[in-house]
Amino acid sequence: MPHETTESTTPERTASDSIIEVQPTRTRSAMDTTPIDLGRIEVLQILDEHAQVDESLDPRYDDEYLLRIHRGLVLTRAFDQRMLTMQRQGEMGTFAPNLGQEACQLGQVIPLTKDDWYSPSYRSFGAQLWRGWSMERLFKLWAGYHEGFPPPPDVNDLPFSIVIGSHVLPAVGVAMGMNYRSEPNCMVVNFGDGACSQGAVSEALNYAAVNKAPVVFVCENNGWAISTPLTKQSATTNLASRGAGFGLPSIRVDGNDILAMTLAVDQAARRARAGDGPTFIEAVTFRMSLHTTADDPTVYRAQELVDPWEARCPITRYETYLQRKGLLDTGAIDRIREECDGEVIVARDRFRTDAVARPREIFDHIYGELSPELEAQKQAYLDRLERKGVE
């Protein structure tokens, strides 16, 4: 949909008119100044707030699959709630709840195969659970145990990232590696609206675009970066335009619509695997809860801003859809919740028994081989532990 570019469209005007505001449009010279068309950027929604489905877009997954997705959503929330309880009881470090963002989370990984890669943010444990990170591992991660940090051995994920935006370039690099080796897989990388302000994220969009890297950027726009609303983060609240500015096909998706999220990522992943390059997906959602457990949102945001989003709950919306389809009833919903809660409790109990700090191992993974100097530092450190009677 190019803008008008013919001469005749320019009305008579004088130099003193603001060319910025009135914008004469001329391309009659021979030089390469084709008018700028940033491409069409669209908004995708399949399941609306009232759980009305757009039949033309309904992916029509089979019943079992639909129910598996539902269980994933419920488990994510159950896990989140348990983490919060454990944190409040001093059993867990600071972490970032993802209440309300469950559909974003799951939708971005459901379409991935085991050979595809995923690069989570620190708020991605919904996606991590789906990808195959055990709950125990995630408990360990957030409780500060070394063993919790590496992605599970059989999962093609990057480690979670806490330095905002710092994982996006490596994620693009992994995707460039797929091109290098002609592997037909893709990478999905997850980050927030705040992360879009980091220069390194812009560089990542550009590297991906220039190299046609098979990567799907999922920008989870939850409206907030700690206390900073999107309006202070960016002059345009359409973050998909960031992707467009770098020449990436870009799309906005209702991030609370699990069907739309899944579809959008699925299509982008297919494109990527087929060699058609990267896609930028802005998933519009809302951070319903605390930024992290160290945060108090009542200081900076009014409850009125949160309330309307209650009705947009991604899980309720999807449950209504499933109920209408006759796949769930209230009894089943309650049962699934209980089952998920139960699973989480079992994992928590295993975590409680299993998690042991291993201070003797901190020198184990710094280099392939320790230098004499580091050997000496390690020895001195072990002697200290000895002296202090630490196992």
Place this chain on the structure above:
Amino acid sequence: MPHETTESTTPERTASDSIIEVQPTRTRSAMDTTPIDLGRIEVLQILDEHAQVDESLDPRYDDEYLLRIHRGLVLTRAFDQRMLTMQRQGEMGTFAPNLGQEACQLGQVIPLTKDDWYSPSYRSFGAQLWRGWSMERLFKLWAGYHEGFPPPPDVNDLPFSIVIGSHVLPAVGVAMGMNYRSEPNCMVVNFGDGACSQGAVSEALNYAAVNKAPVVFVCENNGWAISTPLTKQSATTNLASRGAGFGLPSIRVDGNDILAMTLAVDQAARRARAGDGPTFIEAVTFRMSLHTTADDPTVYRAQELVDPWEARCPITRYETYLQRKGLLDTGAIDRIREECDGEVIVARDRFRTDAVARPREIFDHIYGELSPELEAQKQAYLDRLERKGVE
């Protein structure tokens, strides 16, 4: 010019259609997913390749002013050529010629007042000359003398910048300072197409947009970053889209058209001074000469790519315009060239007499006051100079 957003425009389709390629456009939910309109990005040209003027846009500057601009262009080229000769004779360090970019250079500073600020790149000496940097100072700068580096005392310029993109954030900061102090001035900052890839430049666009800083970004797209053509630098060759992606009013200008450049910057500067925020201007031009005197473009670019741009020479084009206006004839052109060459030679001779390395002064501008440690280092250094018999 919003994209279609009504429901009815979406044809029947199934989930297996690529939503990325076919792009359903839906916004029927209550959530804030207004369709993305990146704003209109336009191309501005007033004086075409054949020096045909667009009467409706001709700024109709008075004759004296038009001739002053002409002399500025000619002087810039004369200075550039002399620098090259001096460099080849070993009298000058490595520098970046700006042959062919004279109109970009001058156009971006002509509209500025003395109270406005300018932040040059390393290829900006055309603009610097116009702003009031003496030729001697620039000779000293590029010949490695400390005195050449600071902007002249009465000129509101930042120092030239050699680390690509690193000056853009400080330039935005100066503009934010104008807002802070409610000063009705603006900042113009100059950088290249390559610089657009630096994350710090993206951050600068965002900071300017969010803060409505009175800054005009002039991206001098000369097609090359050393040996890297724009097509390897960016997936979109419309760099103005970068500005648009951050919500900035953005425009493409024929950078070899001095009238268009001047007009575009003038309008953007007025907007900035009036509190209407930043503008992104992509000036399309071509690097006719070497990247720097350490570069050999024959290694990486065919002469065929350069040739068409000969005919687009910004100085010849403008001279034709002035000749048609009856303001110049060939004799006058020759005379002005000679005068400019003469001025440059005079400056060079002054530079030859004046430029003295001052090794004793290197500790003078590091802190407001030297710490005892640095005093000691300075003393030791001066003792060394003594020992070596250095003045």
Place this chain on the structure above:
Amino acid sequence: MPQRTMVEALNLALDECMDRDDAVCIMGEDVGINGGVFRVTKGLHEKYGQRRVMDTPLAECGIIGTAVGMAIHGLKPVTEIQFSGFTMQAFDQIEQNMARMRNRTQGRFPISMVMRAPFGGGIRAVEHHSESREAYWAHTPGLKVVIPSGPRNARALLAAAIEDPDPVIFYEPKAVYRAFREDVPDEHETMPIGVAEIVRPGADITVISYGAMMRVCTEAVEDLVDIHGVDVELIDLLSVSPMDTATLAESVSRTGRCVIVHEGHQSCGIAAEVIARLNEHVFEYLCAPIRRVTCPDLPFPYFQTEKHFLPDADDVIAAVQETLAWE
């Protein structure tokens, strides 16, 4: 005198400096209504408005880069980086512009600005949240690097840093933020930058430290004095660049023995520089090798093991005893 935590003392310094000089402004992520993630800027947005207390986009390079520009324009920005680990994002602007602008412009544009950041371990934080990389800045010409150890010197040094004509990296030991209260006067108070403090004079050995490790050293010194009868001289560097070589050298010329304690990594760290200078200045007085008690050359570990990673009072006591035993 009112008792204040370090967070309150820092807030006081910011408040009074903003009150005294309209050129002083605050920039950072969440420093506005939220008052910063550690609440150091609490109440200032309300008091001075968003013109002077600016929430920035999430980009540290952007914070420092634009602050440099504001300083060029004559303002005195006090920037906050949420954790010192994220100063890496701004390394280019710090090294290329903040540290060098005065030199690059031969004095035309001195940069009077402060980069505040909480640093160090001890608060059970996730990865990248416990770094002590002050040596990077001490190795960077053009910067000053100031590190308080308690509420009172934090307030006085921050005020001095804001008034300083040069760019100051101000590293706040977050383990001390709310660890204890101290008398901090309401009246304006500053301390000279670059002057170390002899916290406890002694004759047998010099212990040098700064930041949160001063608490560890104080604990160790109490034991050493009370239980082991060692007359320790304890010095708080307060500024690692410039470093107060004269005070250190004078002390060690008396004691002949020295231990340096810090959280930063060992190789090319602050302790190495202290040793190099003492070697140059008081070699003839040294009776034993100078010992370093630092974190090893490893990334800061996940928090279940941090208490073993960080030096503690026992480590300081052991190093002092070994140094005293050396012949």
Place this chain on the structure above:
Amino acid sequence: MPQRTMVEALNLALDECMDRDDAVCIMGEDVGINGGVFRVTKGLHEKYGQRRVMDTPLAECGIIGTAVGMAIHGLKPVTEIQFSGFTMQAFDQIEQNMARMRNRTQGRFPISMVMRAPFGGGIRAVEHHSESREAYWAHTPGLKVVIPSGPRNARALLAAAIEDPDPVIFYEPKAVYRAFREDVPDEHETMPIGVAEIVRPGADITVISYGAMMRVCTEAVEDLVDIHGVDVELIDLLSVSPMDTATLAESVSRTGRCVIVHEGHQSCGIAAEVIARLNEHVFEYLCAPIRRVTCPDLPFPYFQTEKHFLPDADDVIAAVQETLAWE
């Protein structure tokens, strides 16, 4: 044996490593057809194609960040940063991912990659083009920092760095790039990383250096030996991290005196670390304070004054003589 400049020797190492292992690839600005601004990658694009020799956009953070990802995927990227001054732009990715990924993932993703960059002064370059900030990297756990001094060790060390399982910062002294030729064999040759070389054994004093300053030291040592009759032991560090403490300590335990020479700034520089380690290991053998001959703690000056700023042979001779005269 063929005579080669350092540039040619580096090119040889790249060529043979690419030939031996398809996982080795080159990334950087203008490394393709242009062969790099110093021509170190000349001809490789033609030989191996753009799949393996990648011109990148102008963003150093992007180069290192994507290279980390490629290394995670099992490749062995050899990145080029055009001048070491621009590594600041990539500091975050170097510190947060390149150096730490192995540790962050508890061994799951070791990063076998190299960051090459020309460093140091002496070529009359503009500002930000002559930095020697190797101490930043030596202070960063997880990295190795290798610095050759001549064509032959440059080739052998670069090959070793590429084959190394860990991330290596490879700093090339650009003043040496074409300064002289040396025998460099066609056959594959590597040197172990972390081993210093005693270039000239001696009994009176140890001079330690690396990179371009080795030429200055060699010149000084010749004079000291020939004219002044001083039996100098000259050591080339070759790797500043890990640093070969054992070789240094053994040498100084014999000579009792030591001078360290480098271009980097003095405070918290490599020399400080050498002094700290010698203090720890051979304190009892030291007959005089160890002297540092380094650049002052100033930004590298504009090039008309660089020859005075950089240490020269006279400075080394003076420092050696003062150290010998110390009692």
